[in-house]
Amino acid sequence: MKKPLSFGLSALILTAALAGCGGSPGTSTIAPSAATSTAAPTSASPTSSSTPAADGAEMKVASSxxxxxxxxxxxMSLYFFTKDVKDSGTSACTEACLAAWPIFTTTADSPSVDGVTxxxxxxxxxxxxxxxxxxxxPLYYYAKDKAPGDVTGQGVGGVWYLVSPAGEMIK
Structure with missing residues (x-):
C-alpha cells in the first residue's frame, strides 16, 4: 500500500532536484563521428566508483x-554550469544537482585530449x-543524455551549456 506513495515521493524529489539545477531539457542531438563508440555510459551516482569515463578522461571534438x-x-557530450566560478577549484553543483549532472572524472594526472585547445x-x-x-x-554530463550524440542538456534552465574545443560556453 505504501509503494504508490513512495514512487510519487521519489518522482517529486527528482523533479525538485532537476528544477534546482536548471529546469527541463532541450531536444538537440549531434552526429557522432565514425571513431565514436556507440556504447552509452553506465548509470552511476556521483558517489559511485564507476562513472562514464572512469578509465581516463579522454576528450575529443565532435560536430553538432x-x-x-x-x-x-x-x-558523450560535456557541459559547463554557469553558476561555477572559473578557477575557484570547486563545483557549484552539489548534492541533488549531481544526480542530474554527474561530474566528468579522470584517473589520469594529465587527461588526454584530441582537438581540444x-x-x-x-x-x-x-x-x-x-x-x-x-x-x-568543471565539466559535467547530463543524466538524460543516454547515447553518444545526445545534447539534450544544452540550455537547460539557462545555466547549462555545451563546451567549445577552445573551452568556451556555447550559448
Missing part, C-alpha cells in the same frame, strides 16, 4: 547542430575524485 563541441572518449586540468570532487576542468571550469 551548434557547431564543434567537446565530448568524452565515448562521444582549451587548458585541461582537474579539481578535487567532494568524494575525492579528479573532476576534469576546461579553462578552469
Amino acid at each position: 547542430s551548434v557547431g564543434q563541441i567537446v565530448v568524452d572518449g565515448k562521444g 582549451g587548458t585541461v586540468g582537474t579539481i578535487a570532487s567532494p568524494d575525492g575524485k579528479k573532476h576534469v576542468t576546461l579553462n578552469g571550469m
